[in-house]
Amino acid sequence: MIGAVHSQLGPFHAPHVDWKGMSPLLSVLGGSAAVLIAGLFPGRRTQRVVVPVLAIAALIAAIGLTVWIWEPGGVRPIVAGALSVDTLALGVSVLFYVAGIATILLSLRSAVVRECGAGEYASLLLGSIGGMVLLAGAQNLVTIFIGLELLSIPLYILCGSRVRQEHSLEAGLKYLIVGSVGSATLLYGLALLYGATGSTSLSVIGHAVGTRVPLDDPLVLTGVALAATGLAFKASIAPFHTWTPDVYQGAPTPVTTFMAVATKAAAFAILLRLFDEGLISDRTNWGPALAALAVASIVIGNAGAIGQRSMKRLLAWSGVAQAGYILAGVVVGTRLGIQTSAFYLAIYLPMNVAAFAVVIARMRVSERGDDMAALEGLGRSSPWLAWPMTIAMLALAGFPATAGFIGKFYLIDATVAGGYAWLGVAIVIGSMISLVYYLRVIAVMWMSPSEVEVPAPAPARASPSRRVRSVAGWSPEADVRAQPEVAFVAIACAAATVFFGIVPEPLLHLAREVGSAISSAL
Amino acid sequence: MLKSYLPALVFLALGAGTGAAFTALNSVLGPRRPSKVKSDPYECGLPSEVTSSFRFGISFYLIAMLFILFDIEVIFLYPVAVGLKQFGTFALVETIVFIVLLFVAFVFVWRRGALEWR
Numbered sequence A: 001m002i003g004a005v006h007s008q009l010g011p012f013h014a015p016h017v018d019w020k021g022m023s024p025l026l027s028v029l030g031g032s033a034a035v036l037i038a039g040l041f042p043g044r045r046t047q048r049v050v051v052p053v054l055a056i057a058a059l060i061a062a063i064g065l066t067v068w069i070w071e072p073g074g075v076r077p078i079v080a081g082a083l084s085v086d087t088l089a090l091g092v093s094v095l096f097y098v099a100g101i102a103t104i105l106l107s108l109r110s111a112v113v114r115e116c117g118a119g120e121y122a123s124l125l126l127g128s129i130g131g132m133v134l135l136a137g138a139q140n141l142v143t144i145f146i147g148l149e150l151l152s153i154p155l156y157i158l159c160g161s162r163v164r165q166e167h168s169l170e171a172g173l174k175y176l177i178v179g180s181v182g183s184a185t186l187l188y189g190l191a192l193l194y195g196a197t198g199s200t201s202l203s204v205i206g207h208a209v210g211t212r213v214p215l216d217d218p219l220v221l222t223g224v225a226l227a228a229t230g231l232a233f234k235a236s237i238a239p240f241h242t243w244t245p246d247v248y249q250g251a252p253t254p255v256t257t258f259m260a261v262a263t264k265a266a267a268f269a270i271l272l273r274l275f276d277e278g279l280i281s282d283r284t285n286w287g288p289a290l291a292a293l294a295v296a297s298i299v300i301g302n303a304g305a306i307g308q309r310s311m312k313r314l315l316a317w318s319g320v321a322q323a324g325y326i327l328a329g330v331v332v333g334t335r336l337g338i339q340t341s342a343f344y345l346a347i348y349l350p351m352n353v354a355a356f357a358v359v360i361a362r363m364r365v366s367e368r369g370d371d372m373a374a375l376e377g378l379g380r381s382s383p384w385l386a387w388p389m390t391i392a393m394l395a396l397a398g399f400p401a402t403a404g405f406i407g408k409f410y411l412i413d414a415t416v417a418g419g420y421a422w423l424g425v426a427i428v429i430g431s432m433i434s435l436v437y438y439l440r441v442i443a444v445m446w447m448s449p450s451e452v453e454v455p456a457p458a459p460a461r462a463s464p465s466r467r468v469r470s471v472a473g474w475s476p477e478a479d480v481r482a483q484p485e486v487a488f489v490a491i492a493c494a495a496a497t498v499f500f501g502i503v504p505e506p507l508l509h510l511a512r513e514v515g516s517a518i519s520s521a522l
Numbered sequence B: 001m002l003k004s005y006l007p008a009l010v011f012l013a014l015g016a017g018t019g020a021a022f023t024a025l026n027s028v029l030g031p032r033r034p035s036k037v038k039s040d041p042y043e044c045g046l047p048s049e050v051t052s053s054f055r056f057g058i059s060f061y062l063i064a065m066l067f068i069l070f071d072i073e074v075i076f077l078y079p080v081a082v083g084l085k086q087f088g089t090f091a092l093v094e095t096i097v098f099i100v101l102l103f104v105a106f107v108f109v110w111r112r113g114a115l116e117w118r
Helices: A001-008 A020-040 A044-069 A087-106 A109-114 A117-137 A142-160 A167-196 A202-208 A217-236 A243-250 A251-276 A281-304 A311-330 A335-365 A385-398 A401-415 A420-448 A476-482 A484-502 A505-514 B002-029 B058-075 B075-083 B089-111
Strands: none
Touching: A001 A087, A020 A044, A020 A087, A020 A117, A020 A167, A044 A087, A044 A117, A087 A117, A087 A251, A087 A401, A087 A484, A087 A505, A109 A117, A117 A142, A117 A251, A117 A385, A117 B075, A142 A251, A167 A202, A167 A217, A202 A251, A202 A335, A217 A281, A243 A311, A251 A281, A251 A311, A251 A335, A251 B058, A281 A311, A281 A420, A281 B058, A311 A335, A311 A401, A311 A420, A335 A385, A335 A484, A335 A505, A385 A401, A385 A420, A385 A484, A401 A420, A401 A484, A420 B075, B058 B075, B058 B089
16 A cells, blocks of 8 residues: 555655755754753853853854855755745845844843753744744745744743743733734735645746736735735734734843844845745735835834833834834835845844843843833943944934934835835834934933933833842943943944944945845836 | 545444444443442543632643654654655655754753653
């Protein structure tokens, strides 16, 4: 009987696997297994030195391998068409690796590592990065879903990894439920796309829609709508953003940092891939819908941030608004749009990580936790933290001489050139509103408390995650010295923000190469 | 095409028939001496009077979950084992990688003390 089954199957051909192209992914996933085992060995040194060093080594190796296989041009399938290495996948995955390194540095002294174990923490983080890399290179609907789940499931656990803190568990549970709804919606959409076109391959779907399958086929349209909704949950695009402030606030801050930059980049990588490559021919149908989502995100995100006192919530709302800006680059569907989206994702990383690093540094020493009041007088007491925060806020608002300005400039350029000038106007108006809350943070740091008007205090929720031990002769300046890696991350990211604001050309060149990956763009 | 489903249909009918026959015979022929313990609902050996303050041992769920995880992962080995000759070295290497990953998970679970009954 077994023989009969084989004769029906015919000879089996092993799929072609390009191990060279897979090497960054293998480095991350291998690192994930290695740190899990390394974390089992007892001893303070293992937990505090060996595990983070191993994790960072795996990520640096992945960056090195990515540079090694970097090659501008179109899609190169590496696992029988399920996965591809192209500049879009490689370029965005470098962002994941950098975000991972920053997260591990930021969590070195964090309570979360002691509560859930250094090995588990690093392993989950690397596993999630593996999922993002898979997602960014997905060429197949099935790969998209596997990548998204591999990305999400470790993050659900990481959000709730401070098991003795109610807020952390609440964040984990909320993210699990909302994330699962998003995943289910996406899966439903992908199933309908498969049903309409008869293929799970993005390139086949791209050829089928508009030729074999009519553009306004109800199955395709429903599938596109559901897939967009599912991905909007992940990218926290309004009106699917409602989980963002709660989860960002409750999750351990290093995990929030990682989610804010890496998850967003992964979600936008697949949005670019799915819409600007797979479904580009149907742009007349999904373009206006995504444009409406972008405007909603810009308006709701900026309006929501104004009333926030908690820095983590403020950055969450600001993240919703920023997602709207980046989505504008996806909407236009031109090569310029893809380039500017990639460029904005790249500069979004240093500006956000710098801000979160300062929040982490303050949460460890201040009784006010992530409240805006914890930043009071920071300009005088520790300028090494106040300057990175100032630069981050100015960049997020889009001030000239920061990378944020260049990013917004090119986004508006792309929307106008792509026939969505009104979307460019929305970006400008959104940026103007955003000045209210970004500048307030700067004012709190540099001006005396009596001069700044901040929103009324919310009922106390935050408690200092961990006090850095205050020894005799403690001074505010000692904050910076007590946690040098946090200050290093903040200053390095702020420096990158200013550098790419003044010399954007190297990054723009990379963004152009990333844009060349999607050949079907207009 | 539909013909190939006939054995399955016969199997289903036989299974249902045998089960039904024994249940029916039991209720006709068997003696009936009910007692309080016998008429209690039975659920996995746990006492069925569950009050709101009752707490389950978490170890039970942990072991059960781990069992299901490893059990299902072992099931994946069967199709490869059956057709290894046709699939060739590629499948063998893939399976070895799979088992190594399983082993990493097993070492982790074991050293973390998840297999100890507490």
